[in-house]
Amino acid sequence: MIIETTGKTGINPGHSPKPLYEQVKIYVKSRIKNGDWPCHSQIPSEHTLVREMGISRMTIHRALRELTQEGVLDRIQGVGTFVAKPPQGRITVEMKDIDQAIRDEGRLHQAQVHFHQAEPLSAEDALPLGLHEGDEVFRSYIVHRENGHPLMLEDRFVNPALLPDYLKQDFSRLTTSRYIQDSLSMLSHEQTIRAVLSTPETSHFLELASTVPCFQVNRKTWSGNKIVSMVRMVYSGDRYQLT
Amino acid sequence: MIIETTGKTGINPGHSPKPLYEQVKIYVKSRIKNGDWPCHSQIPSEHTLVREMGISRMTIHRALRELTQEGVLDRIQGVGTFVAKPPQGRITVEMKDIDQAIRDEGRLHQAQVHFHQAEPLSAEDALPLGLHEGDEVFRSYIVHRENGHPLMLEDRFVNPALLPDYLKQDFSRLTTSRYIQDSLSMLSHEQTIRAVLSTPETSHFLELASTVPCFQVNRKTWSGNKIVSMVRMVYSGDRYQLT
DNA sequence: TAGTGGTCTAGACCACCCG
DNA sequence: GGGTGGTCTAGACCACTAG
Secondary structure, X not given: OOOOOOOOOOOXXXXXXXOHHHHHHHHHHHHHHOOXXXXXXXXXXXXXXXXXXXOOHHHHHHHHHHHHHOOOEEEXXXXXXXXXXXXXXXXXXEEEOHHHHHHHOOOOEEEEEEEEEEEEOOHHHHHHHOOOOOOEEEEEEEEEEEOOEEEEEEEEEEOOOOOOOHHHOOOOOOOHHHHHHHHOOOEEEEEEEEEXXXXXXXXXXXXXXXXXXXXXXXXXXXXXXXXEEEEEEEEEOOOOOEO | OOOOOOOOOOOOOOOOOOOHHHHHHHHHHHHHHOOXXXXXXXXXXXXXXXXXXXXXXXXXXXXXXXXXXXXXXXXXXXXXXXXXXXXXXXXXXXXXXHHHHHHHOOOOEEEEEEEEEEEEOOHHXXXXXXXXXXXXXXXXXXXXXXXXXXXXXXXXXXXXXXXXXXXXOOOOOOOHHHHHHHHOOOEEEEEEEEEEEOOXXXXXXXXXXXXXXXXXXXXXXXXXOEEEEEEEEEEEOOOOOEO
8 A cells, every 4th residue: 555645744735646644544445456355354453554554533533424424334332343245236316307308419409288277086097196086286297208109197186285386387498397306395206107008198299109118206395294296207119218 | 503412521422413524514504405505605614614613624514525526516616516406306216126126116026038149149139239340249139037027128238248147147146237246346337217108029929919018128238438238128017117 | 914724733532442 | 341333523734716
């Protein structure tokens, strides 16, 4: 382990190639990577590293804390620091907002609002929304287009108690999800994504000539313990893909 | 802002309800949440917070650094600290390894290896793998079952240079992706997920009676700048969903 | 030049675990 | 009781930005 310094007064002047704590992190990761410190083994204590590397404890501690945060190490107070098991088989897929996804590809996003109204809640929708049958909800039904071609159908229910001004918005200019995110904070989501076949309804609004495979996203949005919105989004499968 | 202490000798003995830096984080987030510090506005400098809150700079700094890491703040050296724009419309989907996903549901995972061999690379597969036509590659073709029912078809190519022992593994007991993750470190992935219709091939191996919508995942795995593996996974759409 | 954030130290007190 | 990690401080030097 070579510690890079600039040979000035202090032990590590700030314009060293990398900060000291970064060098410690790299050092620890290299020891793990080349097998010196195998999975689940205990690594030297902070005190030991302080002695061996000639670096102050706060700096060592920061390096180890950040590596713990990154999932490289596990630390147990009063016991020691251990090499964590690398996270197995977790690959994350990121779903951007539809308008952003389209614009990021350099294409034109348009939203066509088919309706946007208050309506009484049907029995089948009441339960998942956590409201009662007949309660008034806001609903919007929007087709999103990419360079003029229909890409996604959005059928959204909104809780009027939490977003009383929902009906006043112009969702041909502003995305529903953006409006919700800007209006409330600390939102959480719960969703499922299925591969489905287009139905007569989706084929009509997405202008599909035949039956094609689609992504159907069902998403609930919560603010604290209250449901803000429930949305069904159907993506034309031959024109959309997740990465 | 009330700083909780225990009234002992030091300013903040360790068993205070929350560490000081956590209290600072909560304080900052509350000022943002209730609108005192709007989006993009500059918040007080570290020095100011040190004076106003009577807390040392290292502690203030840690709180602000962690909030920056979490995307709540933006910091610019020499300029100041600003409230970050909340991340818009990014929802992440987590894909677990197939065996883990099945076992997490309390069901039985089985893998049926149809073949597992070395073969010359075809022209169409050579380009995406970054190798040349006719180069030898390892290939495995596996059906994964959930409680006996076929759930996913995995067709994988592997670079023999990086995983020479790939053919010696028993993939009815160990998942291919787990073997790869355990054998190499610092892997990165690149993938696309499409909604597709089952083909005669997938219908046969997934024992589908009719044409159904499926998820098709195409994933490349890199170790550094070398391709380790390329896999196509087809999930029976009526039996699988992403969350 | 003044003010900002970025890093580092030496020392301190603490809670926790285990023999 | 001895070792571990968790937190906090006071002060210092640095790099960067702007007026």
